[in-house]
Amino acid sequence: MADDQRSKNDYKDTLFLPATDFPMRGGLPKKEPQILKRWEEMGLYKLLREQSKGREPYVLHDGPPYANGHLHMGTALNKTIKDIIVRTHQMMGYDANYVPGWDCHGLPIEWKVEEQFRGKGRKKGDVPPSEFRTECRKYAAKWIDIQKAEFKRLGVVGDWDHPYQTMDFATEAAIVKEFLTFAEKGLVYRGSKPIMWSPVEQTALAEAEIEYHDHQSTTIWVKFPFKDAPPGLEGADIVIWTTTPWTIPANRAVCYGPGLSYGLYEVESVREDLDFAPFAKPGDRLILADKLAEEVFAAAFVARYKRLGDVSPSQLEGAKLRHPLEGHANSYDFDVPMLPGDHVTDDAGTGFVHTAPSHGQEDYFAWLGAGLPLDAIPYTVGPDGAYTDEAPGFEGMKVFRTEGKKAGEEGDANPEVIKALTAKGSLLARGRLIHSYPHSWRSKAPVLFRNTPQWFIRVGTGEGSLRETALKAIDETTFYPPSGRNRLRGMVEQRPDWLVSRQRAWGVPIALFVDKDGEPLVDADVNARIVAAITEKGADAWFDTPDAEFLGDKYDPADFEKVTDILDVWFDSGCTHAFTLEARDDLTWPADLYMEGSDQHRGWFQSSLLESCGTRGRAPYKAIFTHGFVMDDKGRKMSKSLGNTMLPDEVTNKFGADILRIWVASSDVQEDIRVGDEILGSAVDAYRKLRNTLRYLLAALDGYTEDEAVDFGDMPDLERYVLHRLQEVDAKMQASFRAYNFKAAWRALSEFVIQDLSAFYFDVRKDCLYCDAPSSMKRRATRTVMATLLDAVTRLLAPICPFTAEEVYDHFPAGLGEKKASVHLLAFASVPETYRDEALAERWAKLRGIRRVITGAIEEKRNEKTLGASLEAAAGIHIEGDLAELAKGVNWAEIAITSQARLGETPGASDAFRLGEQPGISVVIEKAEGNKCGRCWRVLPEVPEEGALCGRCKEAVEA
Template sequence: MTDYKDTLFLPETDFPMRAGLPAREPDWLARWERLGIYDRLRAGAEGRKPFILHDGPPYANGHLHIGHALNKVLKDFITRSQQMLGRDARYVPGWDCHGLPIEWKIEEKYRAEGLDKDAVDVVDFRQECRRFADQWIDVQREEFKRLGITGKWDKPYLTMDYHAEAVIADEFMKLVMNGSLYQGSKPVMWSPVEKTALAEAEVEYHEHTSHTIWVRFAVQTSALEGASVVIWTTTPWTIPQNRAVCFGPGISYGLYEVREVPEGAKMDAAEKVILADALAESAFGQAKVTAQRLRDVSADELGALTLAHPFRGVEGANSEWDFDVPMLPGDHVTDDAGTGFVHTAPSHGDDDYQVGLKHGLPMTYNVLEDGSYRADLPLFGGEVIVKPDGKEGGANVAVIKQLAYAGALFAKGKLKHSYPHSWRSKAPLIYRNTAQWFAAIDKPLDDGMNEHGDTIRARALESIDRLVKWTPQTGRNRLYSMIENRPDWVLSRQRAWGVPLTCFVKKGAKPTDPDFLLRDEQVNARIKATFEVEGADAWYVQGFKERVLGNLHDPDAYDQVFDILDVWFDSGSTHAFVLRDREDGSPDGIADLYLEGTDQHRGWFHSSMLQACATKGRAPYRGVLTHGFTLDEKGMKMSKSLGNTVAPQEVIDQYGADILRLWVAQSDYTADLRIGKEILKGVADSYRRLRNTLRFMLGNLDGWSEDERVAPADMPELERLMLHRMAELDGIVRKGYDAYDFQGVFQALFNFATTDLSAFYFDIRKDALYCDAPDSLRRRAARTVLDLLFHRLVTWLAPILPFTMEDVWLSRFPSDDDSVHLHDIPATPSDWLDEALAERAKTVRMVRRVVTGALEAERRAKTIGASLEAAPIVHLTEAQAQIVTDPATFADLCITSGVTLSTETAPDGAFTLDDAPGVAVVFARAEGQKCQRCWKISPDVGSHAHPDTCARCSAALG
């Protein structure tokens, strides 16, 4: 027999079956950099509507983790897809450079070298911090670029750039001028280890074991004299600062008499105590005593009581606590836990502080910045609450012992609970009263920007409700409730590396005095101009105060503030020096989108909102999109101690960045995402299947010429069905990308590529592509569809798989100057949609499914080896027969050598499927001989000019 293999039009392509992504991706990165892809897109974007995704700055102090990769890949999906949808999608990456983590690293280095940080010139110290940040920016930049992230990498924004520092200072000075800045003494979250105040966004909660104590406060007046009010607290160290006890006006209280006490207990059997009824039993159980309720104690009675501090009259107390302790009503008091009474230390808790403000309670200053008591505090001077290593000091135990000695300790225990820690040092925090600078978020602002409210809070809430689109919508609720209930913003930090609070205060003036703060636009302008040239370091150079006050004010009349700004104010101000000031910023200084993890509702989304509302009058963004956290395969939080972390570089080294990006695309990023070895294997398998589809297209487009193109109207129905599917998908892809539904986009494209194309269209049309004559309408139409598919499928997928789609594009269109990423997604004609054809196709494909099922049963029974050996009889209903009309065409669809269509009743035993009513298939063998070129079996094989061929193949051979 003649071998006709060389006469077939088999696929030819240099596109490799194996991707080799880890080795090949760096070459594409170098190519994109050489071509200047990002800048060329910007240069050619005239007339396009801008789309600005403003980058939330990562912190410049370590290698990237998988959360960084998730975040940046999602941003890249958006910027690439918006660009290819016809927008001018600008993306300026940025870094957060100031703050405690970097300062802490330099301090660690100093400690290791035996150096004293305080002995080093502050400017030299800041310069070392700057160098540290610079080093990590370079490292992280390359790691981000390796992920295939497109952006203005040669000119990112840095919060430590001189212009950025000048703008941050200028934004702060707007608060000075509009009256929202004030200095107040109030309790703030304080890190004794880092010796600075922390914002809520810098706090994380971990399990912690605390001392719990039940303490008697003796009643000094009224008919209840001789009884004690019992409080409960988990912070014994705050007892020396107690100035009141609060009760809940709506809570039921009782007077109880102790009846039985354990041997050796410092308690009288007839002792009387007042407790909330709901909590009395648990309190007595903790004290290991029994008691009897004597009577109700009303809220009016409680409000009239005066108590003695537990350390009143104690030997060695030097009268420090010889004052009356009032009983005060408090809405924050509950009977969920404790005793129903809340020990109140206004210097060490926000609820306590608010009660203190309302009732004029005095503030205390017993606790120093390192978490120790002031040295001259009687009984406890020098005791430490939290030691420099983050471990508990002796203050709690010292207080508990003194309470026991004074006979005030009713009971004690331990409690494991969630407790605030510094997210940097991981050490426990305390509430501590200090003089800090605040932004008043409820003070009316007279700044001419009151369209959305006249206070920071009002503007923020209005922005959240009316000006911002939230994805998912739950993000709106979360931020709204946070801002609705938050206190004033603590702006000051007692550290060195950051932008200083560029303000001056009048010597001798009180914070409440109208001239306490120097407010002068000329001074502010000088500060900003100096920072533009010299950076914020200039603030710390000897003589700076004299330079900027100069001939405007007497420098000796003012003190210069040396606290630094909360770094969240830095990152919250980025809209001003990126969106507003850069040429590639936003035309109106507002971003289309901020995209970060859900934790940023209390972080960057939050600080950006407050900062912009204070200085711009509204939110700096129109949209906020949030993603979940990354977990291991079992749903556990990743940690180095558990050994379950997945580093981006490890995935890239094994699989390539496109596999990591595909993991992101296949995941529901709105929830927490899992990643691990088995998950990545599954992702790699999906990639392999998709790559095979693309390779088939490339191979069968070899030698394509525009002369082959067939107009849609002249195409067979199968090709027109593929055009319909492309038009459908184009709508799905565009809508999905605009909705940031990358999982939906990829799933639609993957199902199309593997089901509609590889398992259906390609499988059917292989015969025509390989065996039909080059000028046959069917082959030309199929190749036309492949060409149209190529341009769409490759550009649809390019935002998700930029390396692979570049490989596919260049395999077909080799060029030294072109890239798939320089092209938009092509427009798809709406008249390709043919709903009537699609509806008929559902019936055809249903019937085909029954045929392939019948043939598979014969194959399993070893009756046939290949479907071309069959010519089945297909029984249809009259309605189905009106749609499936052409046996030859339907045989091609079923990949059989023939088919007989019948509307007669099917015989018993015919093959059927439950979900294909009316269709039955009876197996029959194809009659004739096998064509040695196409392998179809036909009676006419051997009767043509070319031996052992069918009519079609003989004609194709000429």
Template sequence: MCADTPETHDYKSTLNLPKTDFPMRAGLPKREPNWLARWEEIGVYDRLREKAGRKPFTLHDGPPYANGHLHIGHALNKTIKDMIVRSHQMMGFDARYIPGWDCHGLPIEWKIEEQYRKKGRDKDQVPINEFRGECREFARGWVDVQREEFKRLGVQGNWADPYLTMDFHAERVIAEEFMKFLMNGTLYQGSKPVMWSPVEQTALAEAEVEYHDKDSFTIWVKFDVVADGDLSGAKVVIWTTTPWTMPSNKAVVYGAGISYGLYEVTATPDECWANAGDKYLLADNLAADVFGRARLEDGQWTRLRDVTNDELADISLKHPLAGAEGANGEWDDLRDFRAAEFVTDTEGTGFVHCAPSHGLEEYELYRDLGMLADVITYNVNPDGRFRDDLPFFGGKAILKPNGKEGNANAAIIDKLVEVGGLLARGKIKHSYPHSWRSKAPVIYRNTPQWFAAIDKVVGDGLDTHGKTIRERALTEIDNVNWTPKSGRNRLHSMMEARPDWVLSRQRAWGVPLTCFTKKGVLPTDDDFLLRNAAVNARVVEAFEAEGADCWYEDGAKERFLGGIVNPDDYDQVMDILDVWFDSGSTHAFTLRDREDGTEDGIADVYMEGTDQHRGWFHSSLLQSVGTTGRAPYRNVVTHGFTLDAKGMKMSKSIGNTIVPEKIVQQYGADILRLWVAQTDYTADQRIGDEILKGVADSYRRLRNTMRYMLGSLNDFTEADRVEPADMPELERWVLHRLAELDAQVRDGYAKFDFQGVFQAVFTFATVDLSAFYFDIRKDALYCDGDTLRRRSARTVLDILFHRLTTWLAPILVFTTEEIWLERFPGEGSSVHLTDIPETPQSWLDADLAAKWAQVRAARRVVTAALEVQRVEKVIGASLEAAPVVYVADADQRAALESVSFEDVSITSDITVSGDDAPADAFRLPETEGVAVVFAKAEGDKCERCWKVLPDVGSHTHGGVCGRCDTAVDEANAG
């Protein structure tokens, strides 16, 4: 006789249902700032530094530029850095992160000039240190803004004491590092073509240039041949896309291995700049194209004969403007004509016009010939206008101040037409270098600049890896670990081909080139540069105390030279250093000089975008090998660019930009961080609303997994803990998976593979746990009394909790803190003060894993078979079933019989059979040898656990099975 009547059966209070205040809805945008405030209050970063006995691990921050709000690339970059630092800290390192900012240079100077123009002020009328002070304050303001924006993303670091390239000590060290190039003989002044911005009126480095399509004039120009025989009076034709360089032409070159011919025009159509009887020298492969450009048709020209290289060697040429009325003899000298290796017959005419003042290949050709004095011109002023006294073209502008096409090209083309020097003209759209700041086209312009000679033997005794800067750089590249590996090849090829480093800029806001030149001495003379250690010491001492502004104070030259050398004998150099030299030197004043730097001045990791192979990675390597003989980094990690959802580059003009602040406001920073973790950052990645919604869905699934664990661990104590050896097989299988995954997580974090780490953890949490282990053990956790099975499951949940929260903490910094504090709410508690727990290798059990792989395979067939019955409404839930499972393989059958396979399959009963399965049994094609025949469970439904069992109703408490009857007694007794 049952003690309870059906009307009083209420067993819900006797169930061990999950209990937690952890909300299903995260509310991240509103709640994340509270955790930020808490971390600052308890000093998480500083407390981590107090952990003794740890091996340092330092990520050196590539400095963002202090001149605007963050874009999505900044968010990606800083989040990856934060994941690197946090993961290594939690793996037992003392992982340090000192944020930094690039504060000098043209972008800031440009902003101040814009403010001046709006107010009608002339920059040149403002005292230079007043102007520099405004630049400094502008940069300081943006440092403060960006610092808060980075912190909002959950990025942890020494925000109270970042490094700034404009700090006095930094300016001192930058100058000091420059002086090492001065003293070791690699610094020189040269006049050569460099990329020049007429709009900004300064030289640019390759890293300051971006390439965009540009419509350019293209012309085919005739040079009269001066030679004996039938070549006399013929014309050599050149092709160029820079007509503005024609006034600076000094030569034409040909290819020694190219086949050339003498061609004659036999007839001409109307509106053609060729005449019948004209003879032309052209590369045979290009002749037809050239005549077509001149509007000649087949049959209107003929090839007369071959022209040999010996014949070409005896030729001289006249500039097309030679003898022109009003030219004042500017172009009357014969042009040089010789072979050059860089000439091809793939486009153009087979002849190349040379203006060595505006082309690097031509410059290097005549430099190596010792003929630079004969071919260098100074026709183009810093603003891109021709010198005023240049005949015909004086004052003409290559570019307008706004970067648009000037009047120089048109004037030159018109003049060439007038003198009969043009054969054809047209337009071409091609990729062309533009300043990444003004967005205006740049030109190659010969101008005196300061260079670091990268192929000169460096006399500094640091030649372990090479005697020149280039040799050292190429050697050190192979001593660095590159992620991805392609980064090595990219930088190596750039370093192999790069020219000398242009160090100087003709601007005001930056660290000056702290050197002096002797008056009346040529730059090629040994005593042109003052190399004096005492002078250098004075300069750096002053910079340390007052900053670089002291270089520009009245009387600075006398202050630094007086009493050491005669100041009247020297000129003070007023150019500033390339800002890439600033950022390339950051290892010296950050890694070497700070207490929280590194002992050897080398960073464990540099991590930036792929464009930094020609930027910061590049300049840092050059600067470091030039002054220390080795690279400043052990690992270089590279991320790609962030594109919109369609794979297009983000652009304000297109309107497809995505601002990190808006993502944080809508979803929370953890969603943005999770997007970073889910993407392959080593390639270009996409982001958009639909992508973020998918990320948010993954987040919800993971959050629910953690919420389930928190609820099930509600009142867990150490008294509940079970040793692994005493646990059921299923729990030991989970521990095995944890041991496997722990190794995978650590290896992934060590290799900066956050996508691999997250995917492994997420798959484990959603497939192995939620869909399998939790699904099975829910019954025991809810319905068992104080059984070994339930205590073992809760012990495993506790172990899982500590691993999942710490594994995910570097990625989901806010959510894992919330999860951690739900269990451990102490005043100074934080998941970010803990390490990833060590996971015993003894948990690994390959045999057990193989056995449970067979169990899971059979379970999938049972689950699929029951789903058919549920869809057809034969049953409402799997607990109503008691199927027969036919298993052909004896080992697999034994595996199923050794476990509670009905619990694994979430049925009330199950029969495992070795007989042949009926033909109509349910099968899955991917699981051979397992078939299922459905049958309903016999008995009544337990009102407490919902299993259908024969003994329901035969125990003390009405409507329950034997297991639940005992559990109710325990609950009532408790």
């Protein structure tokens, strides 16, 4: 049959239709584990290290997650960001080695192991410490294996076979060595001061382990009578207000404000409309801050009162008060001095501050600042939150309950103290207050300030202090975002000395001996023996080895006490730079980047800073990057009680890890990030468009060989414009990756793929690709550009969607050159700067504006049902002004995908289609004249009859 006699359907086999076995659907939940297995089998991590030898290193040091529990979305966010950073730098030509790690010690693990023993009928006190620590080690190891598998499932590449773990013997020894370095520098001391204490957990807590929740407290107003009243103040009482009645037995002073205005007041009458008798009585003479007097009398149900006169702070100076519990249990008969205090205000309370130096930082400093003795500060509350015998009459009563379902609730201390004050006639009023109160972030139970001997690292002030060294290091560090600098700096400027001791079993020991005076023994030989023993046997060696073996012949064990406290876990994690970055030959110190959530300004960033500045004089990092927290789709914190939690494995099982990674990359991670089904649905839509684009490129390049390639200079303007855009996007993405701005990188890629390629370039060049002869220069140029696009876009996608990029790379045509075992062994494509042509880009931006008017006019006709496919159209294009000259010589039928187009400079008809954002352009759409080509479907006058061939198609078929 002659070609011109074929029906239009007979020409299908003459078209160069795209072909690929790359599936349209991702099927990521099933496919990704297969790719993970392949990476494991090929040893991808090892291949990356081998090919990177000699490159400039880039080190992102991993902040250790806690080895307890399954991953949550915040952890998944954190690890995904890290993986994107590591992968991008690897592909930028660095040796970006990522070594993951785990924080293994601490209270949560200890609690879980205690529960396990209780389930077997054994209390912790009945379990030998070495057995208990062995079980803690097993528990942590189990969760490390679980979390490791979950991190791998997210596509995170790293040295999973050799992670760092704070519970490794060598690591525990390294932590001890770091601590002993502080001791050798004279920065370690044992002090007795009020610290935050959890009676439920029975351990000291650092500020980083505290969170604040609303708490209802009993408030009391208490009268302190003078022992020898100053002239004019006879029979008067000083009144204090406190939200912690249980601290009254520990009261040792009352502070006044030297700059406040005080008055002497007398109660004239109390309210009679009550069904109880107020504690206040007519005739009571009370000294109060004038600004607060009305508020105090209202709380005491006083109906009428009068001000008798001024009370100057100078009258109070040196005055002695009686304790409000004087005589209770035949005790509390000591003097209570009045002390000046700059911390005293008249914003709330009475203008006087009840001072219990055992239970408050300001109280403690006010006491010592007055030159009063440290050994006069009582230990009124024990480790379990119960009164000791230094609180006579209240021994054994608890501030908070510490056991059972009511653990953390108010104990019997407050009621009994109030009862005793009432019996003594010392209580003026009582009430309730809901206020923000510190709680343990682990047990969620309220904490208390408690005076107890603890070990501290001296932060100090002034030149040469650890604080000043740390502040200088902060100034030398780059912060992403920049606001992180002020946040960390403010915390370091205000922080107290570093409390490093904990009273627990599972952790690294404070491996010190102290002499009879409580001073730590600093001896290099002793320290070396301690470190060697812990290296061999772990932390147990400190507790199980006889003291004489550490002390040697030089010291008598009878002269020394072995410290049995353990180190704060923040000290453990603050040392990771020492036993990971410095200890491994494949890493460098300092790290290029520390990257964690914004809460780590008071946690890991700060502990690492102080540890490194104390031992090495500078920060262990060059830069800090912080991300926000994961919230639900309504902006609420995720919690089991709200039922709004979402787990990473739920996302990967339903959508795939690449979808989760797109959610991360498309978010502004420096702010709090929302997640929910609808938000993930947007990531799925973006992925689908991206996948379809890559599939189209693979299909369009079916059979492509390098012999087809066309030199850049020989390409049509459109191809050179697309390569300009590719160069622009590549530069934008790499700059964004360097600045850790993943959202900008993802937006640049997705907009390029969807708007420039799918919606424009592919649309325009589909006819050429399908219908032009293979030898056509335009078609060859199109395929050359598409080969360049496929290679570059796949590489740019690889750090964000590593699984999909690998799958695409597996389907690359042979003509794209020699392939490696994995796309992740490639660098980013080298997109030449010579592709940049700003003048050409500006021209095409204007031409695309004209095209939008044409396609808008066609769409209007299609909506009116007066036109079907755009190839049925003939476009009459009318352009006024400067654009008219620019539009000449352009094949508008090809650009707008119509069969015919004519260009005119006169204004279009009044009913022509126009767009407000494209002034001076009007388009009239009519039916194209002629017959439809049976191969390319364009309607042309040259086609002799419906279904016959146009001249171009006839040549292509004959060829």
